[in-house]
Amino acid sequence: HLEKSYEPRDNSCTIAIYSNNNNNNNNYNNNDKSELWYPEENDRQDPVVMARRLGILPGGQWKPLNCHPLFNVAIILPYRNRKQQLDIFMNYIHPFLQQQNLDYRIFVIEQSPLTEFNRAKLFNVGFKEATKINDFHCFIFQDIDLIPQNPNNIYACTKMPRHMSSSVNTFRYNLPYTGLFGGAISLTRKQFEKVNGFSNIFYGWGGEDDDFYRRLQSRGFKIMRFGPNIAQYYMLTHKKEPPSNSRFANLENAAKRYDSDGLNNLEYTVLDHQLRPLYSWILADV
Numbered sequence: 001h002l003e004k005s006y007e008p009r010d011n012s013c014t015i016a017i018y019s020n021n022n023n024n025n026n027n028y029n030n031n032d033k034s035e036l037w038y039p040e041e042n043d044r045q046d047p048v049v050m051a052r053r054l055g056i057l058p059g060g061q062w063k064p065l066n067c068h069p070l071f072n073v074a075i076i077l078p079y080r081n082r083k084q085q086l087d088i089f090m091n092y093i094h095p096f097l098q099q100q101n102l103d104y105r106i107f108v109i110e111q112s113p114l115t116e117f118n119r120a121k122l123f124n125v126g127f128k129e130a131t132k133i134n135d136f137h138c139f140i141f142q143d144i145d146l147i148p149q150n151p152n153n154i155y156a157c158t159k160m161p162r163h164m165s166s167s168v169n170t171f172r173y174n175l176p177y178t179g180l181f182g183g184a185i186s187l188t189r190k191q192f193e194k195v196n197g198f199s200n201i202f203y204g205w206g207g208e209d210d211d212f213y214r215r216l217q218s219r220g221f222k223i224m225r226f227g228p229n230i231a232q233y234y235m236l237t238h239k240k241e242p243p244s245n246s247r248f249a250n251l252e253n254a255a256k257r258y259d260s261d262g263l264n265n266l267e268y269t270v271l272d273h274q275l276r277p278l279y280s281w282i283l284a285d286v
């Protein structure tokens with residue numbers, strides 16, 4: 001069900017499927033941790049050294065050179081004030097994406113201080129800015145505290161929007177509720193545009209992902225998930241944010257805002273940007 005970004009050719013890259021999946025058995029096997037990665041909180045490398053070693057171009061871009069990639073992906077990461085987690089994430093994600101033979105680029109969208117964090121709006125900003133740079137076919141919107149553990153969890157798009165992180169260690173690898181669409185998700189550019197992106201009004205913690213799920217439903221999208229053995233993530237530990245007071249009120253009138261609140265009324269200022277060794281950094285006032 002993968003949506004290819006490029007026409008397949010004779011020398012198209014293959015997608016490696018790893019051994020713990022070869023038995024065609026999608027039943028979750030709690031004991032089979034053979035291919036799973038467990039991040040260490042000290043796993044960090046010098047970014048310049050890492051970029052050189054892995055052949056990553058400035059701004060966190062890479063594509064395979066020995067075969068023709070099939071997938072062209074922008075990874076959008078909202079960010080503020082979590083330097084250590086960002087380092088750990090970069091340390092794991094580049095080798096992970098390279099194993100999958102993707103043509104990818106990583107964007108870190110940092111929110112300027114003073115206003116409350118607005119995860120959803122930062123995703124919209126990342127989408128807009130990435131789209132200016134390149135004709136990305138597929139977008140991954142994800143939090144930096146989530147490390148994908150199974151190399152088969154491909155960072156590409158599917159025919160329907162995909163919830164990628166349905167199996168997280170902090171939920172004992174169970175999905176807490178069917179409508180959860182937070183953590184890590186993938187959508188094609190077209191799918192994202194069709195729902196007018198995320199709502200811009202969710203300042204503070206919670207609800208923005210639920211709103212987005214309803215947007216998808218209202219536009220007739222069914223979401224998909226890979227099996228729980230593939231969709232496994234390890235969440236880096238941090239203090240829980242207090243939930244926002246406005247989130248339920250915002251959700252209540254969600255349906256009225258789908259067409260007027262999102263990509264089409266997005267306002268922000270880019271205060272600064274840099275091509276850092278492992279990612280493109282954008283500082284935005286939202």
Ligand code: NGS
Nearest residue numbers: 182205206207208209210243247248
């Ligand atoms: C719901 C939140 C979502 C959030 C989910 C999981 O209650 O935004 O919990 O959160 N919805 C509202 O607050 C309305 S988690 O346990 O992963 O921190 O994504």
